[in-house]
Amino acid sequence: MTADEQVRPDRAQDEDEGLDVSLPADGGLEGPGRRRFLGYVLAGATLVTAADLVAGGTPAHAKIPSLPQPAELYDLNDLITDAARPTANLISITINRDGTASFALPRSENGQGIVDSTAMLIAEELDLPVSKVKVTLADARPELLFNQLTGGSTTTTSTFTPIRVAAAIAKGALLDAAAIVLGDTVALLQSKGGVITAPSGRSVTYGELATRAASGRDRQVAVDLKSSGYRVIGTPVKRSDARAAVTGRKKYTLDLKVPGALPTMVCRPPSLNGEPISVRNLRAVRRMPGVTHVLQIDTGVAVRARTFGQCIDAIRALEVQWKDGPVVGDSDGDIRTKLRAAQLPFVVPRVDVLASTVEHEFTFWFKGNSALEPNAAIADVRADRAEIWSGLKNPIIAQQEIAQAVGLPQDAVKVHVIQGGGSFGRKLFFDGALEAAKISKAMGVPVKLMWHRADDTRQGRVHPMAVSRTRATYLGGNVLSFEQRHASVSTDYRHGLGEILSATAAKLPFGGNYSFAQSIYLLTQELGYDFGVVDSLLNEVDERFNTGSMRNIYSPDTRTAIELTVEDLARKMKKDPYEFRREFAKNARTKAVLDAVAKAANWGKTMAPGTAQGIAIHREYKGVTACVVELDCRPRTVNRRIREARTGPRVMRATFAVDAGLVINPNHLEAQMQGGMMDGIALALTSSLHLRNGRFLEASWDNYAYTRQWNVPPKMKVVIVDSGVDQPGGAGEAGVAATCAAVATAYWRATGTMPKEFPINHQQALHFRTKPFVPPVPQSPRNGLRFTF
């Protein structure tokens, strides 16, 4: 845990003002903090009321420092790193005879760049060019226990030391072997670019040493790691798979050619989590062109055919009797009512009779957690063994539950982790792989399972709906308390920490999942301001939805609620939003990031009517971020007409500052922030799922309005702030919350109306016609040749 400076209250100002901080209160209230408040009040009250104290432009007096929240002492990054620790050293690096180094990373790559950053860590300690380090994704390795989970932006932090230790040990062994070959002492040898050279000029390559350096037995070795003077770490190395990506050679699950694994899809129920009862025309559909198998399973009716198009035809022809899912009868307004009723109460009592209160409630509607690559898996289940291919962030629990489902011993199930087309939390769930395995076993043949886009949107994973309440009290120039209560639809953590022990704990009735949820909430929520008494609590209800930890989990919602409330406090105290945040920021790193973003964004510049800047911070992942957006809410922008699209207000310029601790690759860090900013804009302005009578209406990327080119800020800038911290923080999720919140505050400033629901347009008329629920997938159009350009 990095040490942050504790900002101490500014006592000097008190003395200058001549305030008598020990003056007793008129009511005889106790406590030194109390006294200080009351000193100010008395001084002001001799002349003006409390409100006018603010109007007088209260100088930056002592803010009330808040006690650390749990996440400041121990956060989700720490939890996942510690869980990985017991088996952290079961990873190994291989030096090959061709002088390259190989490493099978027990994580999942879905665009966040960890394959490359891992190669950089190894290259650094091994003194190899990055291009000579080959990183692949490890198959499920149950012996790794909790050390094969990808999530929470923890890959870099949890692997930073173990991977470098393994690389440093490898280099040590190479140096020892070189010393023998070159007849010199290790201390005099130089290693560079995969070659070890002696003072005599004689040299030997890693490849030549690979066999010699090998050991016949395990032995314990101590190593020193570099902590500065990095050659590779911190450099903007480009993605190693860039060429493959732009030439179509990069292969995702659906591109793999596994013998006999034919296209397979499932006809799904018309309501969320419904179930099939019976199929009327099984035999007729089995005879359709290209179809090999049709089979009723627990989640619907599976069809296997020569092409996916023929699967779609068959699904559309199926006549199925369905049992209603558990949400039928409810629409999202009903869920909001439930969430409001589930709110935990605020607890901080009125701290002073003269104090003022601001209190707000915000609604965050359901969001879709789909990636562009649809849910997909290949399964080849035989009598004595099974092989699975899929993008999986939890391959161990996938292996364990698939083995149980198909009745095989765990080690008879091989699970390959394939690079994915995005995840954003989606691939924490292995529902596709499990479905594929069950279908393959039932059909007796290999299957290549794909979810249709409509399936993914309607029956896939969602970010749970939530209602967040805030209440803050303030007096004079101080914020005395800040509370948050977040009532959410239950977030599904039944994948646990990636394997069956913790997953089983999460599935226990009477609060198994809720315990996880509350812990994760407490380990991720950090206000970042000195606002006196601070607390934030979660309550979760309603387990009928397929929810998950979508990128940044609770934080985009909670941060948006916080920053709008902070905006309100700043207004009440007649302070500039940036100045206010800076004054109350809890530590120096936050101030630095605020300063950086305000400067880069030219905060405070004159903006045209109907447009405004908005600013927000966020603290998480051992780092801190801040965002300034310029939002255009003028009618000519808001009313742009684009077919099947959500236009509305547009961010015209987005500036982002990030302090992520030690940066492994600034180019990838910038990319992750850019992506997170797109997420933040979507969450605030355009994207949501509408629940009507137990069904989500959206079925495509034109329905579910994630950010598209017409929503993209034409001008964007990311500033990386170096705070000199020598440990890396997390990056994958860090771009989202501050952006979403900044858009929200900008909206208020531009329109004069505080937004209370997100996305802001959720209650507007739908911009699309709802696709049918029976059949569950639409037919592919035939008129594509009319739209060429």
Place this chain on the structure above:
Amino acid sequence: MPQHTFLVNGRRVSVNSDSDVRLLWILRDRLGITGPKYGCGINVCKACTSHINGKAFNPCAVRVGDLKRNDEVTTIEGLAKVGPKRPKGELHPMQEAWIDQDVAQCGYCQPGQIMAAVAKVREARREGRRISDADLDEIRNICRCGTYFRIREAIKDGARRMGPRD
């Protein structure tokens, strides 16, 4: 089952198939050409964007039966061979721009993005103008990783690099 013949990436292919099967499945499931991706199958996400006779189109929305013998389909795999002869290993200028700007994150949408980008630049040129922000706003290819900013930079960069035959 009828036979369908057309050109793909410079090669003439023949496939026996129901005429109604969409070209995307012929390319991916029958011919093993997996560059064009499935993202939705209903001509919305544009992940399968490829070229037909030099223009952008989406094979998920075209029946294989509607292709003619001399129709030239180009997928991302064939883009580098389009245009003037290049030195060994060099790709199409738009692909080179994509690499230089380090656009891809997960990479799933990028083949379609690149094919759409090339077509957009060609379209602007036919209309006698340079590619503009308004053109970029019209591109419907979705990127869930949110690489749009670098996509826009790469398209402007690629446009500068593209010669008249690219």
